[in-house]
Structures are given as C-alpha cells and as structure tokens.
Amino acid sequence: MTEKITFTVEETGEEVELYVVEETRISGVNYLLVTDSADETEDGEAYILKDVSDEADTDAIYEMVEDEEELNAVSKVFGELLEDITLE
DSSP: OEEEEEEEOTTTOOOEEEEEEEEEEEEEEEEEESSSOOTSSSOEEEEEEEOOOOOSSSSSOEEEEHHHHHHHHHHHHHHHTTSSSOOO
16 A cells, blocks of 8 residues: 655645655755656656754645756656556
C-alpha cells in the first residue's frame, strides 16, 4: 500500500493528496518522490518534495524542489532507486 500525504499549497490553502513513491536522504536532507495518482499503472504528475522542517516542528514541512540543479541531482538519485520508472 502506498503512503498518502496531504500537501497544502501555501499560496491558495488548497489541500492536495499525494502518494509517496520513494524517499531518500541526501546530504542530511530528506526528499520524497510523490505523485498525484494512486494507481501505479496510470501516468500521473510526479513531484520532488524537500523536508525543510526544524527539529522543533511536530509535523514534517515539505516544499517542492524548484531549483533546477537540485531537481536534476535528486531526480537522478530517484531514477537509480527506481530503475523501472521513467522520470520526465
């Protein structure tokens, strides 16, 4: 069963359900590869989220990775972890 998380879009307050495909830790930072599709056989939008929470935070706080260089590096790691999935 795929883990489901609720992501709140800061600008609009809209809540979006995302499904965790994979997670990894790079240089002490946690990253999640998530999709908006619960069906693994269906194509969905994929996003990479970065944990930006402080130790004092009770809930994890994630932001979408937007920096092109960071996005490419983390995408490569997820691509190696999930050889059978194509990331675009």
